[in-house]
Amino acid sequence: MAVKAPWLGFLFLVSLWGLSSPALLLRRLREHIQKSQESSSLHLGIGLSQGPAAVPKQGWLEQPLDPFNASDRRTFLQRYWVNDQHRAGQDAPVFLHIGGEGSLGPGSVMAGHPAALAPALGALVISLEHRFYGLSMPAGGLDMAQLHYLSSRHALADVASALQALSRLLNVSSSSPWICFGGSYAGSLATWTRLKFPHLVFAAVASSAPLRAVVDFAAYNRVVARSLTRAAIGGSQQCLAAASAAFAEVERLLRSGPASQAVLREELGACGSLHLTEDQAELLGALQALVGGAVQYDGQAGAPLSVRQLCGLLLGNGGNGSHSTPYLGLRRAAQIVLRSMGQKCLSFSRAETVAQLRNTAPQVSGVGDRQWLYQTCTEFGFYVTCESPQCPFTQLPALPFQLELCEQVFGISAASVAQAVAQTNSYYGGQTPGASQVLFVNGDTDPWHVLSVTQNLGPSEPVLLIPSASHCLDMAPTRPSDSPSLCLGRQRIFQQLQVWLKEIKKS
Structure with a gap:
């Protein structure tokens, strides 16, 4: 569980001076904001003690490099974080924060959604870093032969494998409902995890998810x-x-x-x-x-x-x-x-x-x-x-x-x-993915909301369009300056999860 990635000493460190391509500049901006929010959260009292009961806990899973070829024995180490301080028993709900195209730090389980929802719902919170990003880097570099194993389909296979491995490692009951969370590309992954693995994942909250490729x-x-x-x-x-x-x-x-x-x-x-x-x-x-x-x-x-x-x-x-x-x-x-x-x-x-x-x-x-x-x-x-x-x-x-x-x-x-x-659109269904029990959350000022789901697709595919909200704003740590519409939006997310969790208890 707590193994170290042996290749870290060989990594090539790149300055934050960055690139100018529009999409890449926006990605750097997002990383800058995430780091700033995580740092602020840590300063507000989230401890990173290194003792035996440290919260959050960092771990590593050994994952197959090619999950679609059983004869390929190559593996890589995928990083995850755990926050179990609000877990209400062995059969408590599990919130899985799926990582996207960047590094995941301890703030991924300590601040913002789903961490803010965990105390009221007694949830265990886990985050899983995406293959080939952050420290979840397969050995061998980033040449074309390696990048062949980088895709959303590989990422979904990682989530399914991790869910089963973490259930054993963390003693999660088979009756515990898993709910996936994700923002932006990771919001699409949360949707597609529920779509492709409905027997493993109970529900998903997809924030600012660009489900239609273009x-x-x-x-x-x-x-x-x-x-x-x-x-x-x-x-x-x-x-x-x-x-x-x-x-x-x-x-x-x-x-x-x-x-x-x-x-x-x-x-x-x-x-x-x-x-x-x-x-x-x-x-x-x-x-x-x-x-x-x-x-x-x-x-x-x-x-x-x-x-x-x-x-x-x-x-x-x-x-x-x-x-x-x-x-x-x-x-x-x-x-x-x-x-x-x-x-x-x-x-x-x-x-x-x-x-x-x-x-x-x-x-x-x-x-x-x-x-x-x-x-x-x-x-x-x-x-x-x-x-x-x-x-x-x-x-x-x-x-x-x-x-x-x-x-x-x-x-x-x-x-x-x-x-x-x-x-991609044919495989996942674009803006009509057909996944049940997915809540699609967007802000109407966010340029990405036009590629997401903003109109109800059915009773089990509700949407939430937050007025004057920006990209993944509902996932950010709460602030006193948050608008009434943002606060109401977060309340509606909580209420929807309550409804779904009550339904599973009845059944």
Whole structure:
């Protein structure tokens, strides 16, 4: 149970200076917020004592590298965490927090959902880190031969195997109901675990789960634009117009020659020359991700910028009394994000991005950029674009530019990506997965909610759409500043679990 991963000494450590591809920048932003929230939770009194009764407890499971080939004896060590301080007996419910495309720390069982629900329901709380992320890294690096064993289907097999192994290790009764929790991609995994293993998993809570894979995720920026106009979170039509004007000015400067490009490079934190169109697209993509990130993580502890703060900057309300322009506001926003995340650059050259993504050494720091890119190329797509006239930011980077990364890094063609996305939707059912006893939770300002389930599919597939809530906000630790709608949303999650658990007791 408490073995150590023997290969940890060989890991290649990567700085948080990061990459500029829009999706990767958003992943780094999410990791930054999660670490900030976990750190805050620990400071509020969650102890990490190392004694025999330490809570939380860290453990390792030996899992098959290829669960679909019984003759393959290779294994890897998968990390999990346990919080048993609220467990009400051997047949108490078990809350399994499924990990996604990043590291899972002790906060995964100590703060936020499902930990907040555990005391009232007497639940045992466990979290399971996703293969190939965090410290759950198979030996052998991240070359293509290894990445063949990285997929959502492998992850689901890990969950099923872990559930049975942990039942034995932790003396869980066969009558204990297991409920899966997950946010974002992990929310999809929670749904699919209930779909594929209904005999093992009793129910699931899927927060901000993008259940429909899509190559061209143009709807992302449409939601971002709409959210920038919402007065409830500090937006306005003027803010949206200012964002559009700021991007127009960046594009004008990019077209104005080497001198203007050098100024942009200095002011916006671009590392490398902006002479090449592909490097300009990297910068524009990073700026889109900056604005998108303010919307996606609006109001969350650890987020560098809220929508209200971003709009204040774009509209010249920076607080120094001097006249400002939307471009200067965007420049200040970029500086705030860089400083908050400890990053050196907002964007790199395209060549450097490709070179870093081709690095096959296992990475502890960072969210697992190469791994997640591989999953988007082979399963999900999710490429955020801004090509339609309704997108107010910029017409770059276009979809072909993003799909080229799959070809340049992995040799995977655009046609193969499209085929893989279609297969994913066929295998899991897209936005009509057909899994019973799954609660789909979303916030209506979150750009990802358009790929989730936001309308009831039936009495056993309820939905909860929280007004003015951002990505996975219901899973974050509670704060005094939480809105009434967020508090009510969390209460409804608790009530739904109560209903389901009462039903299983009756039966």
